[in-house]
Amino acid sequence: MLIFDIKRYAINDGPGIRITIFMKGCPLSCVWCHNPEGVSSRKQKLYTKKKCIGCRTCVQACPQQALTLTPEGIVTDGTRCTLCGTCAEVCPALAMEISGTEYSTDALMKEIEKETVFMDRSEGGVTFCGGEPLLHPEPLLDLLRRCGEQGIHRAVDTTLFARPEIVRDVMDNCELLLVDLKQMDSA
Ligand code: SF4
Ligand code: SF4
Known part of the structure; x- marks a missing residue:
């Protein structure tokens, strides 16, 4: 559950x-x-743009190269993301979270x-x-x-x-x- x-x-x-x-x-x-x-009944990755300080730590840490920093904030390539949670663990601003x-x-x-x-x-x-x-x-x-x-x-x-x-x-x-x-x- x-x-x-x-x-x-x-x-x-x-x-x-x-x-x-x-x-x-x-x-x-x-x-x-x-x-x-x-x-949603499924595990999700959540991103809160207003908390993001644009440090790119998550971009560098993602083992799937699924993240890109854009002028609109971090964008996730859903075809690559495996919901491993690394980006949430390394984010210093708590802008990334895994829900579930x-x-x-x-x-x-x-x-x-x-x-x-x-x-x-x-x-x-x-x-x-x-x-x-x-x-x-x-x-x-x-x-x-x-x-x-x-x-x-x-x-x-x-x-x-x-x-x-x-x-x-x-x-x-x-x-x-x-x-x-x-x-x-x-x-
Ligand atoms: S959950 Fe894992 S695979 Fe998905 S974006 Fe974050 S670090 Fe990359
Ligand atoms: S690690 Fe967190 S604060 Fe830094 S760019 Fe990624 S989401 Fe934004």
């Missing part, structure tokens, strides 16, 4: 102090999306368990959001069940854009649904 961010000490994603896990991929494409890097890191559910549980001391003292927990977490029902339900076994408060931030049986399974395995309804039709 690709994760595009893990936010610790989150205080706006449910009660108490939480760890928020951002799952990559969403079936919607709202024009007002505030996490556009979470829409592969995590197993075991690895995510370890990240969640690191935060239990803060959760316990603040009546916080874990929040799964995205993207759309219900796009990944199997790993999501596995994580929810494992957190439940440990008594960790579970919130899911979702648009509910999923099959009804998935919504029901998630409802049965969390304490809080944060529902972000988008546009609906009359049906």
Whole structure:
């Protein structure tokens, strides 16, 4: 499963102090999306021109010679880029980023368990959001069940854009649904 961010000490994603896990991929494409890097289910390279200082470090470091500095900023040749992440590692201005890191559910549980001391003292927990977490029902339900076994408060931030049986399974395995309804039709 690709994760595009893990936010610790989150205080706006449910009660108490939480760890928020951002799952990559969403079936919607709202024009007002505030996490556009979470829409695609695939790993992506992101470039923020206003942060770029034009130092060419990335151009020199790219093993595929995929980058060119132009008057409009860095341009990537998508036919060459392998998403190796070298340009993001060397960029001194954080203008290059790789969005999407592969995590197993075991690895995510370890990240969640690191935060239990803060959760316990603040009546916080874990929040799964995205993207759309219900796009990944199997790993999501596995994580929810494992957190439940440990008594960790579970919130899911979702648009509910999923099959009804998935919504029901998630409802049965969390304490809080944060529902972000988008546009609906009359049906
Ligand atoms: S991700 Fe790797 S291959 Fe792609 S542009 Fe950056 S350094 Fe080059
Ligand atoms: S390394 Fe970063 S700051 Fe330098 S040219 Fe590349 S993107 Fe811009």
